[in-house]
Amino acid sequence: MGLPTLLVxxxxxxxxxxxxxxxxxxxxxYYNVLIPRRIKKVFSIVEPAxxxxxxxxxxxxxxxxFLPIVSLMGSIK
Numbered sequence: 001m002g003l004p005t006l007l008v009x010x011x012x013x014x015x016x017x018x019x020x021x022x023x024x025x026x027x028x029x030y031y032n033v034l035i036p037r038r039i040k041k042v043f044s045i046v047e048p049a050x051x052x053x054x055x056x057x058x059x060x061x062x063x064x065x066f067l068p069i070v071s072l073m074g075s076i077k
Contacts, residue, residue: 006030 007027014023 010023010027011020014020017023
């Protein structure tokens with residue numbers, strides 16, 4: 001997969017200018033902002049799918065409990 005292009009470019013420029021520490025700090029600051037944004041984006045997509053999945057599972061469990069009860073009540077008459 002390799003290193004991100006931004007990291008490589010900033011490292012090269014930092015070495016050329018003699019300010020490698022500042023360049024790496026800038027990269028770290030950038031990724032400290034970018035990563036939480038991406039995590040929020042992924043969770044905003046996954047959360048509704050997870051809720052829908054849980055609704056289906058709970059519905060199936062409820063049906064598996066109530067359908068036999070209704071069936072027994074129908075056979076009593």
